[in-house]
Amino acid sequence: GAGVSQTPSNKVTEKGKYVELRCDPISGHTALYWYRQSLGQGPEFLIYFQGTGAADDSGLPNDRFFAVRPEGSVSTLKIQRTERGDSAVYLCASSLIRGVRNTEAFFGQGTRLTVV
Amino acid sequence: AQTVTQSQPEMSVQEAETVTLSCTYDTSESDYYLFWYKQPPSRQMILVIRQEAYKQQNATENRFSVNFQKAAKSFSLKISDSQLGDAAMYFCAYRSRETSGSRLTFGEGTQLTVNP
Numbered sequence: 001g002a003g004v005s006q007t008p009s010n011k012v013t014e015k016g017k018y019v020e021l022r023c024d025p026i027s028g029h030t031a032l033y034w035y036r037q038s039l040g041q042g043p044e045f046l047i048y049f050q051g052t053g054a055a056d057d058s059g060l061p062n063d064r065f066f067a068v069r070p071e072g073s074v075s076t077l078k079i080q081r082t083e084r085g086d087s088a089v090y091l092c093a094s095s096l097i098r099g100v101r102n103t104e105a106f107f108g109q110g111t112r113l114t115v116v
Numbered sequence: 117a118q119t120v121t122q123s124q125p126e127m128s129v130q131e132a133e134t135v136t137l138s139c140t141y142d143t144s145e146s147d148y149y150l151f152w153y154k155q156p157p158s159r160q161m162i163l164v165i166r167q168e169a170y171k172q173q174n175a176t177e178n179r180f181s182v183n184f185q186k187a188a189k190s191f192s193l194k195i196s197d198s199q200l201g202d203a204a205m206y207f208c209a210y211r212s213r214e215t216s217g218s219r220l221t222f223g224e225g226t227q228l229t230v231n232p
Contacts, residue, residue: 031217042120042207042222043161050217059219089159097217105220107161 002026004108006092012114013082021077021111025094032075033105034067035091043091049075050097082115089113118143118210122223129198130231136183137193137226139208147213150184150191151220155205164206167191169213195228203230 005024013019025032031050035043045059049069057067064082069075079086089112093105120141129135141150152164167175167184174182179199183192195202205225212218 033219035220040225042209042224043220045219045221048217048219055217056219091159091161093161093220104163104166110159112159 004092004094004106006090006108006111008111009109010112010114012116015082015084015115017082019079019082019113021079021090021113023075023077023092023094023108025073025075025092026106027073029094029096029106030072031095031097031105032069033093033095034075034077035093037089037091037110039088046077046090079113082113084115087113087115118145118148118212118221120208120210120221120223122208122226124226125224126227126229128229128231129195131198131200133198134194134196135198135228137195137206137208137228139191139193139223141189141191141208141210141223143189143210143212145212145214149211149213150182151209151211152180152182152191152193153207153209153222154202155207155225157204161207165193198230200230200232203228 007022034046037043047067048056052072064080067077089110091110093107095105096103148169150167153161165177179196181194207225208223209220
């Protein structure tokens, strides 16, 4: 696609529910990143995929958070037993990696998650 | 671990004037990238300018330029001839060049207001 697409744009869920956030990266981009941005803060890294595998998941805050990228393209961030503290904007970015060169990261418009 | 600090939560500038946004960072690495991103209310992070640490020459993109002081670990953004469309949140970010696919580390952001 022309850019990184994230759906839904906004999501309101009740505490304790399960949510899935989707990211459709730029076609051909091998690297995909998830970031979380709390109100008034800079984005914080969650997880990085190179192809289908999670190359770095050290930013996931706890085991309620999980992400997949089964075919090396679309990724889904899954949050179980949501808590009010999970409320934030979840940003996805993609880039093209060739060897040790990593091109610019392109971001989507994010999903604003509100847990009530 | 790398850290990025933006000490100015808010800045304002008159239209057509020049403004400088400050950023400092901490790292033990010698090879890295530094970025300035703009985030308008649409939430999408837009790359403004990029600097490679091994390059001594300061990067310039039209009205945007940086003052990169590697020894001082300082990376400020200068916006010349400010326009109303420049109003946004600006984030300074660091990325290691020593490993491919490495994450972006963001500062806390500076909210820029442009007054007509």
